[in-house]
Amino acid sequence: MNKKITKILIANRGEIALRVIRACRELGIASVAVYSDADRASLQVVHADEAYRLGPAPATESYLRGDLILEIAQRCGADAIHPGYGFLSENADFAAACEAAGIRFIGPSADAMRMLGSKTRARQTADAALLPRVPGSVRALESLADAKEVARQVGYPVMLKAAAGGGGKGMRAVRSEAELSEAFENARSEAERAFGSGDVYIEKLIENPRHIEVQILADHHGHCVYLGERECSVQRRHQKVIEEAPSAVLDEKLRARMGQTAVRLAQAANYTNAGTVEFLVDADRNFYFLEMNTRLQVEHPVTELVTGLDLVHLQIQIAEGQQLPFAQQDIHLRGHAIECRIYAEDPENNFFPSPGKITRLLHASGPGIREDCGIYEGWTVPLDYDPILSKLIAYAPTRAMAIERMLRALGEYHVGGIATNVNLFRRILRDEGFRTANIDTGYLERLLAGTPPRREGELDSADPEEDTAAVIAAGLFEQSNFSAPVSEEANCAPVSAWKAAARREALLS
Amino acid sequence: MNKKITKILIANRGEIALRVIRACRELGIASVAVYSDADRASLQVVHADEAYRLGPAPATESYLRGDLILEIAQRCGADAIHPGYGFLSENADFAAACEAAGIRFIGPSADAMRMLGSKTRARQTADAALLPRVPGSVRALESLADAKEVARQVGYPVMLKAAAGGGGKGMRAVRSEAELSEAFENARSEAERAFGSGDVYIEKLIENPRHIEVQILADHHGHCVYLGERECSVQRRHQKVIEEAPSAVLDEKLRARMGQTAVRLAQAANYTNAGTVEFLVDADRNFYFLEMNTRLQVEHPVTELVTGLDLVHLQIQIAEGQQLPFAQQDIHLRGHAIECRIYAEDPENNFFPSPGKITRLLHASGPGIREDCGIYEGWTVPLDYDPILSKLIAYAPTRAMAIERMLRALGEYHVGGIATNVNLFRRILRDEGFRTANIDTGYLERLLAGTPPRREGELDSADPEEDTAAVIAAGLFEQSNFSAPVSEEANCAPVSAWKAAARREALLS
Amino acid sequence: MNYNIELDGRKHRLSIQPNAEMNGYRFQLDGQSCSADAQLLQPNVLSLLIEGKSFRILFDPRPGGAAIVLGERRIPYRIDDPRSLRSRANVDANDTGARSIIASMPGRIVRILVQAGDHIEAQQGLIVVEAMKMQNELKAPRAGTVTRVAVEVGATVQAGKVLMVIE
C-alpha cells in the first residue's frame, strides 16, 4: 500500500484538472490529461505531460466514460487516477473498478463512498455515528402515500430531496400537504433526469439555515483531522456562489465540536483521503448533518489559504499510504479567505449561460490574490459542461479586508466576448447583509429579488468625466486606427471589415 | 497627526507603483500616479484613479523631480506621498520637503532617514546603539593615505564601499595594500557617477557571508516590532536575485536576537514606518550590522506571505498615526516563501539588458503563486529604468516545496519578444547548493563561473519526441495559417508579410 | 471625423481631429472641445486621461452586439456614421431583439410554453432552452401575439437562431 505514485491520470477538465496537474508537477509526478473533442485546446491538455482523447463533447461520451478512462490509464502506465469534482468523482463503481484494475483512486474506498455517497445511506451512517441531523426519512420514499405519512410525522414545512442528488436538483420545499403531490412528482422526474434515479426522501425544513461545511483529511493509518470550516451560505438555486473560511459565526468551541463530529462520521465509515461534511446551522447555532461530499470540493482553496496547507498534495500523499504529516493541534487558522466562482452566465439576463469565444482576458493578481483559472484569451467556452471559468480567491488578515481585496481584484479582472457573473459578486460584496455576515442559504435569492438587476450601462456614478470618457472611447474604437477585430462569434461585421480591422491590429500589436 | 489619508500620490513606477495603488484601492484611498513620457501606457497610469505627466523619460527629468512631484501632489489634493523603492524613497531632503508642504511622506521622518540613510551616519548610529558591526572606518576616507592607514588597522582583506551607495556600486574588495590605490580611485569615481558623491569608507571583508535582513515596523506611539527575516544571499554584482523567508540557518533564538537588535537600532533613531536592517552572517552565525534601508524593499512580499500581513497597508496606517494592530508575540512565521525577480536581461548573453516590446505574456498562477507584475502583453519595456519586469513569489508549507512550486510556475511563465532571466532561476532552484541552503553572497558568482551558460536551444533532454515537436512546430509556424505577425521591433520581415500574417491572426483570434 | 453617438440613452455629437500633441487627437464633444489623452494598450483596451482622471476602457464584442466596458458598466452604444459597421450591427441586434425571440447561446429546446396565435404578456415565459446543464426560460420582452414558433422540442439551436416571432 505504501508505494510512491509516479503517474496520475486526471479524469476531469477545466480549472480543477489544471489544479491537479500543477500539484503533480510540484510533486515530481507525471500527469496525464484526458479530453473530449470540445477540449482539445483546453489548458489541461496543454499543461499535462500527456493527453489522450476520450470522445465527443457530451460528458456521457467522454468524461463519464469510466471504462475508456481506465483503459487509457492502463495503456499509458498511470498508477493512480484523480477524479477532481463532479463527473466520476463520487461514483463508487468507478472507484471499485480502479481498485480492481490495480490503479489507485485518489479518494476514499468504494465501500466508504457507498456508505456516505448516497444521501439516504449517509444518513443511516450518520445516525449510527450519532450525528445530529435534520429529522426526516432515512430511506427513499416508495409512494406519495408514503411521502404523506413521513411528512406528517416530521411536520410541515418539509423538504423533498433526491437520494442520489446534489446541486439542488430534485429538491422541493413543501409547506403543506396540498403542495406535496405535485412537488413529489416534479422532484422525482427531475431527479430521474439528473441522476438516473428517481429516489427522493423527506426532511424537516430548517428556516434560513447557514450552510457550513467541515473539511476533513484521513490517512490509512487511522489518523483523521479537521481543517476548520467553510461557510457556503451564499447560494443560488442551491448552487454555491461565494465561499469563505473561516465562518463569521463559529467560535473555537463550536468549530471544535463540529470538527470532531465530522471526524466521527468519517471514522464510522473507515473514510480515507479528503472529504467534506456539510451541516446546516440554525439561528441558535445548532448544527445538523446535511450530507458528506466524498471528494475534493470546488471551494477547497479557501481552506488552503487559511491553513497554509495544500489539499491536493495531501490527497496524493495519503493515497500513497503516507501518514498525515501533522496532528490536529498543529492546525491553526490564520486570516480570512473568500472565493468567487467566475461563471459564464449573465446575471442581468436571468443567469443565462454564455458559452463562446473569449476575445480578451485580463487577469487579477498581486497581494493576497490567487486565481485558479481554466481559461485563456482565445479559448472557446464549450456549452457542454458546467459554466465555471475560473476561481478568484482573496486572502487578507481580516474578513473586511478580504472583501475589499476581492473587490479590488474584480476591478482588474475582465473577460471579453462573453457574459460573466462578475458584477453579481460586486453587488454581494458591497451588500450590508453580506458585509455583516448576516447570511443564510436564502440570502442571495432575497438579494436578487430585492432590487431588479441593474440595466446594462446604467449610470451608477454622477462622474461627468466618466460619461465623457465613454463617448470618446466609443468614437475612438470606431476610428480606424483604434478599431479591433470582432470575433467570429460576434459576426456583426462583414468579412472585409474585420480583415481590415485585423490589419490595423497588426499595426498596434 | 492621527488623521485619515484620503489620497496618495505614488512617486514611483512599474510593479511597485501598482503594488501601492492596489493597497490604496483596498483601503478606500484615492491613488494618483505620475509618469514619464516612456510610461504613458504603463500599468500604474491605467490602474490609478488619477495620473499626471512628469516629463521626459530620463529619471532625472521625471521620477527624480521631487519639486514637480510635490507640486502635482498639492495641485491634485493628495495628502500623502508613497515613494516606493529607489528614486526618491531614501532622499531625506524630499521627505523634509513633503513634511514642510504638509504632505505626509509614507516612510520615516527626514531626521531618522539622515541618521540611518548614509552608510557612514548609519554606522555611527549603530555604534551608539551598540550593534555588532564589521570592523572598519565609520567616516568617509579623506585620501589614499587615510585609506591605507585604516586598511592596516582593520587588516586585509578589506572592502571599499560608497557612503551614499547601494546596489554594489562603488564597492571593491581589496586583498592587499598593492591593490588599494587603484581600487580606491575606481570606487570613488564609480560612487561619484552613481550617487553624486565620491565618499567611500573601508570595512573588514567577511569571507562568504550570508545576507540576512530583518523587517521592522514602528508606529508613532513608540511600538516597534520585527517581522522575521529575509535571506537574500543569492546575489549577482551585489544585486539580489532570489530572496526567501525565513532563512534556513536561523533558529528561534537567533531570529529573536537579530530582531531585537534591529528594533534597538530603529528606536535609537526614533525610526517610524517600515524599514529593513541588513546583516552579514558568517559561517559561525555571528551577525554584523551592514546597513539599514529606510523604505519598503523589493522583496517585502516574502515577509507578507509567511506572516500573513500586508506591509503597505501597515505603512499607510502608521503614517495615519494609527497604532500597530499587533504586538511582537502576535507575529508568527508560517511556511516558506521564495521570490524571483524577473528581469529584462539575458543571462546567456552576459546579462545584457533587453528592453523592447513584449509580444506575448503568459502568466503563472494557481496555488501558492503570487505575481506582482508591472508589464502586460503589448507593453514596451523602456531602456531608461531598472530592468525589473515582475516578481514571482511562491509560498508553500516547506522550503523544498516552495522551490518545486516556483519551478512549476516558471514553467508556465513566458515572456515573448524580449530576453528574461527565467532560465537563470531554473538553474539556481535546481542547484544542489541552493536546495541545501548552502548559500552565501558569493554563491551565485561561483555557480555562474562553474559551468558556462548553456548554449541557446542545446539539448538538455534525450527526449526524441521533443526534437520532433520542435521541428514540426518550426514548420507549422512557417505555414501560412499558423504564422503570426512579427513585432515591429523584430523587423525581420517586409511589411507585406506581416500584414498577411496579421490577417491570418485575425482568422485565428 | 464626426460621429453621432447614442449611449446610455443620450445622444452625443463627437468630433475627433488629429493633433500633434495630446497623443494624437483633439476632441469636440457636443460642441465643447475637451482635452483627453488617449492611449491604446492592446487591441480593445484603451487608456484615457481626462482632466487627470484615469479610465481603463474596453471594447467588448459579443454575439448580442458590441459595447464598451468602463469600470463596472457595460455600455451598449449606437454610432451613426456611414462608414461604421459596428453601429449597424447594434441596430440589427436591437431591432431583432425587439421582434424575435433569439437563442443568445447554443442549446437544446426542452419545452415550448406557447403556440402561434397566443396572446402573451410582457415577461411571460415562452420557451425553455438547456445549455451547460442549466434550463433557462426565455421570457417575452413585451406583450404581443405569437405569430410563429420556429423550433420544435428536442431541437439543438445555434446562437442567433430565431426561435419565435412576436408582433
Place this chain on the structure above:
Amino acid sequence: MNYNIELDGRKHRLSIQPNAEMNGYRFQLDGQSCSADAQLLQPNVLSLLIEGKSFRILFDPRPGGAAIVLGERRIPYRIDDPRSLRSRANVDANDTGARSIIASMPGRIVRILVQAGDHIEAQQGLIVVEAMKMQNELKAPRAGTVTRVAVEVGATVQAGKVLMVIE
C-alpha cells in the same frame, strides 16, 4: 508543403500535408511519417500532441532573430523555403553576428576598449554600452582584427546598430 529545417545544429526535412483527420495535418519528418496532433491556442502559441506526449510551443520573435520556445529551451532555427521570410531574417542575423559587433539593444556608449587595426582574441572586451543603469561589455565572438570602429564614446545607439567590424 516541404521544408528544410536546420535546428539545434541538425538538418531535417519536413513535409506537411493537409489531412481531414488529425486536426488538419499529416507530417513526414526525415522521410518517416509521424503522427502529431497540432492545435494553435493563440497566435504564437501551439499545442502539439505526439504519441500522447503534450508540448506547449511558442514562436518568439526577437530583434536578434526569431526562435521557438519549447519547455526551457529557446531554439533558433533556419528554414530553407523560397517563400520563407523568417528564415532569411535568421540567416542575416547569423551572418552579421559573425562579422560585426551589433548593439542588441538601445544604449549609450561609455567606453571603447580597442581601436581599428588592433588584433583581438576571442572573448576580448571591445566596447562598453550602458542601458537600464547597467554597463555591459561587448566581447569579441572570435579572434580577428578590428577593421572599423563605427561609434564614439557618448553616442546613443539603437538596437541593431553596427558598432564595430572584425575580420
